[in-house]
Amino acid sequence: MPLEFSTEVKDGCPLDCGLCPEHKQHICLALIEVNTGCNLNCPVCFANAGVGYSLTMEQVEFMLDRFVETEGDPEVIQFSGGEPTIHPDLMEMIQAAKDRGIRQIMVNTNGVRIARDDKFLDDLAKQNPVIYFQFDGLRPETYLTIRGEDLLDMKLKALDRLAEKGMDAVLVAAIERGVNTDEVGAILKFGLEHPAVRGVVFQPVTHVGRHIDFDPMERVTIPDVIHGIVDQSDGRFVLEDFVPVPCCFPTCQVNS
Template structure:
């Protein structure tokens, strides 16, 4: 007689299933099914391609914040026109197609693919390649008109590249934008020409004086260490950055410092960048962008990347005298996990600063909570906050200044906050400072649910408005470049870690491939 074997016991999975969605294969860019799961209080996207296997990437470093961010998901606004029809579904019909859920808060025009740098990381894969292009006056006009047709009165257009300042007609392009119902122009630049051509900076300053219009500088600024510059930009640009900022201050231009933040490289410099920005007279805001692993980039591990909550925690840790948990809030016009913002009131001199985030003085959460409706906020405060917590909000613009002033008048500051609030409201141009944390999606992290609410759009020379993350991840960038240059463009294969380094035990007891072996073609 044999002894009965012990009954088998079921085992719980080590993750919680959150939702089913769609993504793309990071190698062949084919749309695939995907799922979002929570593990160890972090959020992961897992997907499988029939030809290339299974992939997984970290998409959000704080599961609790990921789930609660849904309260800040504002209903989208329908654009005045759509440029394409629905045929194959997102992300194959850009754009904008009628299924897109949001209008364009920010339109981006890439005026060229050429650049005076060949940065080791560049999602646009720009530089000195022979297969590049530059747009003409006629193409720029068509692109601006497509933006206006979609928006009516557009808030912000950004001229980018490549390096837009080396385009021989860039000042003309700014004039074309200012002649249209577009309130503000942002110039996205590495700063080399701003550092070496004061006449050019003066011309930008003149255009910043046009009534009802502004020109703002979006300046690459990744940190202060030589290693940071060499590994991100390929050369030491610290002297150029300082000269560019000083020239901008002299010309009366407002600057946003834009830091590409890579795990293990410059993540320890975030607090210093904020402090430097607060102290420099030209700088009114800082934007931190975890590195987008599309185009050119350094070797990376999709499971060990920086995400928005990671950046915010680093800021809090590096400047605890200024920041604490709860000072940043998601931006509701896009998908709320894509971007977070805070505004500061700043007083005092360097070395004796008082810095108070506005969310400490006003219950921003209640005004931007679109789901639970715990309170019935006053419409007079909610509207300015909606415009401040928006992808179209940039310091130095009349709209942002107006909404900041309306918000500041509703602030409540006890003596303990250390700010002379009436004086701060009076001197708001000097006292207010903005910090943005923006995580753009790449071929590993692309989630169609987020993409459908994107409000940052690339404007193509043929008049389409394509969501930024789709443009850089799905293959639209290569398509446009091939059409414009006439040179076939080979797709860039993600430069992920070697295959053997990305095998882990799955909840099913087998092995999962997080990325296929591949060498970058750049």
């Protein structure tokens, strides 16, 4: 359980908002959305990223301090957005998390600056966070549909540059029916073979914010993804490998 709570129980779950005394589990992964701006304009974006806010260092430090107060020994913080790599204070935010003893620091990114900005990558490598890397598939048409442009070569370049720096990445694929449900096996195989990749996350598309037209009765579910992994992995995985857990398994190299 959390060491401290931030709000009182007033109307009961789910009407109250915040870490109230009804929470029976601690925070497995804290996420700070440092901005809403982005250097892409994806047709699929649950955050509906665009012009909006950017948090100040003071605001982020307050959030980090509160995270430590509620957890005592916090495990994982993820900086997200928008696109956090375009925030001018990102490196200072990562350092602030390190200074507070947070064990694992992640940066959620589309990889554009990693692929194209040498100085940024050098600075990022010095901080060495885990890169939570948007990677939707291995076909150009997948990116044309989900991201609005062919980003495949840029994605591959960014991952290779991370490997050259000795950095770790988690592939994060947004899965949409009729677009890339048949690529989960290929994404897994690619991740197993790439030296920078330490994990793969499949996220069924959330149809909020910006999204392509969809039939709510045909949306991709987590069981759909699990069956796709089993069917497309040439026997490497079976259904019994997948069990729900409240937090990341303690021996995992990467928490996400």
